[in-house]
Amino acid sequence: MSEVPTTRPARGRPRDPGIDGRVLAAAVEELAEKGVAGFSTRGVAARAGVDRRGVHARWTTTEDLVVDALATLTANLRPPAAGSLRGDLDALVPDIARSLSGDRRRVLQRCLDEVADAPAVTERFRRDHVDRCAAVLEDAFHRARARGELRATTTPAQATEVLMGSLLFRALTVGDDAVRGDALVGVVDHVLALVAT
Structure with a gap:
């Protein structure tokens, strides 16, 4: 008789989906205050209250994080049809x-x-x-x-x-x-x- 394989739980803590939003909001604050030249993942992590390794696990380069933070600022406009x-x-x-x-x-x-x-x-x-x-x-x-x-x-x-x-x-x-x-x-x-x- 064959045994039914059991599913092993994933190692480590589950990924917190709320962290991404906090990091992106913190990255926008960092950009607004320090600009691209003074932007740092260390500063973003401190603002977001997360470990810097967690930031690097999600965004491998600083430019990726900057670009994603900028994307959150885009106005999501829908063409209106008001007729005038x-x-x-x-x-x-x-x-x-x-x-x-x-x-x-x-x-x-x-x-x-x-x-x-x-x-x-x-x-x-x-x-x-x-x-x-x-x-x-x-x-x-x-x-x-x-x-x-x-x-x-x-x-x-x-x-x-x-x-x-x-x-x-x-x-x-x-x-x-x-x-x-x-x-x-x-x-x-x-x-x-x-x-x-």
Whole structure:
């Protein structure tokens, strides 16, 4: 008679799924405070309250951890279908503004400061964080063009630059309050006055 094989329990402690989130949040704080040049896994581990070996077990290189931390900052925008340019912008712009405030704004400032020293990381942040927002906005302006809501002399790309430029400038020079509440409504009103029919 053959014996039924028994399953042996895995050695060591089970992997804590909550650690990944804590480490990534700590990595964002580290980036916002120290930038890419001063970023260290030791600092991240201390902020997250985990052993440094646990960080290295999940991210084999510092750049992998930086890139994954930056990915958590990406605004997950969904193209709206409000049926009007104003409706689309009212749906999109608050999420874009949130992606340009707090730690995200501080990381963006750091990336701009270190563009020459960390070009690969900065390019990744720009592509995943800024360009994705711009692409969804440009789609909204394309739909507005098809509905006749955009001035004939303004292209969707130009309208996107005006709006993204306004939001970025205000966020980087004034701070979070410049992209919240009534201030944000004022930005949208101003841009619509410039680009809409």
